Amino acid sequence: MVRITPRSTDEVSTTGWWWQPAEGWNWVTPGGVQPRQAAPAGYPAPGLNQNSLVGRFNAFSSFEVMQNQRCLQVGTFGTFDLRINDPQDWDNFGAWNIDVKVYRNQVLDGGFEGQRGQSISSPWLTEGASSKVIATAPSGSHSGSRFAIISNGGQGWNALVQPIPVRPNTEYEVIGFFKFHPNSRVNTAFFGVRLPGVWPPKESHFGSDSSGLYQRINVRFKSADNTSVTLFAGFWGVNSPEFMQIDDIIVLSA
Structure with a gap:
């Protein structure tokens, strides 16, 4: 299980100029632009909010981190990718601090997928x-x-x-x-x-x-x-x- 918790007030400039005033589009928090604007084709995560913090695990669909603050149970191993939903991230300035917690489920076979017969067996x-x-x-x-x-x-x-x-x-x-x-x-x-x-x-x-x-x-x-x-x-x-x-x-x- 993984829980991703960004610091919601951190800001990143999407223009690369530190002296630009914060106007909601060029300085953004992990929630992305406000008001929300669905990213068009060509963005890392089309359909999700522009310039938001997005995550992707293996071949699963991308998601907005600020819209998914619960634990995610993925049931496999692989690479977790976190990035800004901006096709031109090379000119970004600043940083979002993000806490990533990985939890070990204490329960064995909690989904019962390891049970091969009709009778209940170990570890239950x-x-x-x-x-x-x-x-x-x-x-x-x-x-x-x-x-x-x-x-x-x-x-x-x-x-x-x-x-x-x-x-x-x-x-x-x-x-x-x-x-x-x-x-x-x-x-x-x-x-x-x-x-x-x-x-x-x-x-x-x-x-x-x-x-x-x-x-x-x-x-x-x-x-x-x-x-x-x-x-x-x-x-x-x-x-x-x-x-x-x-x-x-x-x-x-x-």
Whole structure:
């Protein structure tokens, strides 16, 4: 995961003359010209704002950095290119200071793409007696082609769990995507981490909605003096057949 954070007030001159007054087109911040103007053909990133800071990773489409301040999960390796969206950058003057942070996802196989059968396998563990399976259906996943399904036909607890390493006294955010049937009665789902010797867990409580789409659930926690915590996602049964789909679980240091 990569997060790119420019210093938004830094300015670059697009004319090369330091004495030019700032007029919004010749002195620009990483956001580019104001008001915005879509770059025509011939620019490094046509369609994006002229003279803005743009990024490109391998063959993926270019993007405006100031419009994408979230973490980006790219799932492969390669070269990240950052530049001003100006076809004549040879006469630019000044600099934008940019912080680039690379995060290691603490979760193994959070997208379940490494699961080769229908049964849940390492590094994931299960809790509860009802079925937990891996489904292979790109149309049903949040991304990729696989996702996990937790079933619950009674009133007990069923979950997926994974012990994950953490650095002591560090703030983290755990993020996951969950989906229910539109007519699901589940309102007792939980997602978060268990810290050794601490109760209750650091968790988010959620349930189904009528959209039938994936919900993004996130939980922030501090690791205290621990070097390992247990990630979990599950729900309590409502005495009728129910299921919950899970995909793209990540844990990032804040």
